[in-house]
Amino acid sequence: EDQVTQSPEALRLQEGESSSLNCSYTVSGLRGLFWYRQDPGKGPEFLFTLYSAGEEKEKERLKATLTKKESFLHITAPKPEDSATYLCAVRGQGGSEKLVFGKGTKLTVNP
Amino acid sequence: GAGVSQSPSNKVTEKGKDVELRCDPISGHTALYWYRQSLGQGLEFLIYFQGNSAPDKSGLPSDRFSAERTGGSVSTLTIQRTQQEDSAVYLCASSPGTASGNTIYFGEGSWLTVV
Numbered sequence: 001e002d003q004v005t006q007s008p009e010a011l012r013l014q015e016g017e018s019s020s021l022n023c024s025y026t027v028s029g030l031r032g033l034f035w036y037r038q039d040p041g042k043g044p045e046f047l048f049t050l051y052s053a054g055e056e057k058e059k060e061r062l063k064a065t066l067t068k069k070e071s072f073l074h075i076t077a078p079k080p081e082d083s084a085t086y087l088c089a090v091r092g093q094g095g096s097e098k099l100v101f102g103k104g105t106k107l108t109v110n111p
Numbered sequence: 112g113a114g115v116s117q118s119p120s121n122k123v124t125e126k127g128k129d130v131e132l133r134c135d136p137i138s139g140h141t142a143l144y145w146y147r148q149s150l151g152q153g154l155e156f157l158i159y160f161q162g163n164s165a166p167d168k169s170g171l172p173s174d175r176f177s178a179e180r181t182g183g184s185v186s187t188l189t190i191q192r193t194q195q196e197d198s199a200v201y202l203c204a205s206s207p208g209t210a211s212g213n214t215i216y217f218g219e220g221s222w223l224t225v226v
Contacts (some may be wrong), residue, residue, distance in 0.1 A: 004153075034214070043115075043202055043217035044154070087154070096167055097142060097206075099215060101154040 002027045002092045006102035013078055013109050021073040021086055021105045029093030033071050035064050036087040038104070044087055047073075078109045113137075115218035117203050123224045124193055132188045132221045134203030142206040143186050144215060145178055149199040157201075160186065161208075193225045 005024045013019055025033065032051055036044035048057045050066040057064050061082065063074045073086055085106045089099040116135040124130050136143050145157040156170035160180045171177070175193075180186040190197055200220040206213040 036217075041219075043204075043219045046214055046216060049214060089154075096159070096169070097161065097213075098144065098156040098159055098167065098170070099154075100156070101146075103151075103153040 002090055002094065002100040004088055004090055004100055004102035006086075006088050006105050008105060009103070010106045011108070013075075013107070015079055015109055015111050016077045018074070018076045018078070020075070021107070023071040023073070023088030023102060024069060025071070025088075025090045026069075027090045027092040027100075030090060031093055032091045033066055034089045034091070034099060035071070035073055036089065038085045038087055047086075075107070078107075080109045080111050083107055083109045115203055115205050115216055117201075117218040117221050119221055120219065121222045121224075123226060126195060126225055127192055129189065129191045130193055130223065132190075132201050132203075132223070134186045134188070134218060136184065136186070136203070136205030137216060139207070140205035140216075141183065141208050142213070142215075143180055144204040144206075145186070145188050146202045146204065146217075147199045148202060148220070154202065157188070190223075193223075195225050198223055198225045 003026045007022045035047040038044045048064040053068045061076050065072045085104040087104045089101040118133045141162050143160045146154045158178045159167040175191045178188045202220045204215045204217040206215045
């Protein structure tokens with residue numbers, strides 16, 4: 001069974017204080033690892049898809065990286081508007097197109 | 112429309128009543144998903160539709176839950192005889208197709224409260 005574990009559950013940063021969020025996964029043949037951002041009362045917003053170990057993708061202050069066992073979402077010099085819950089999900093080769101999600105990391109960036 | 116549209120955005124219902132939640136996917140997207148998000152929990156897969164193929168119902172928690180997709184577009188999730196544990200946000204999502212890595216785009220969700 002595909003599983004995703006995200007850590008930490010919550011993270012508080014000061015504006016400008018860089019850090020990383022972790023997503024550990026077990027999957028039978030990775031067909032994509034996905035990062036989403038979710039604001040309170042909203043649906044998840046797509047950020048990145050990574051397919052193979054060593055791949056990296058960037059968007060503004062965010063950079064996602066992937067190894068064979070985990071993914072990191074690096075946040076460089078965060079701003080208060082980066083505050084949100086960040087969700088990680090995987091799609092495996094088990095014959096289903098569904099994504100299996102972790103419980104998320106709630107990020108708060110204080111000014 | 113530009114994104115996945117869900118209605119109602121909020122629904123309060125009495126225990127034992129039936130509810131229907133509607134999803135209108137992004138135009139041209141052939142795949143449609145329903146997920147449930149309970150307070151403090153991750154997104155839980157419910158059901159997946161792709162074109163005319165038989166849906167993947169493996170995530171439906173009980174036979175009180177059912178979903179249909181008419182004409183390959185709009186979908187309705189029905190919960191019969193609602194229970195308090197059904198209170199959650201029900202999220203619909205769509206994607207262009209089944210090719211590996213197809214991105215799934217979510218709607219804003221339907222917030223269901225069972226009292």
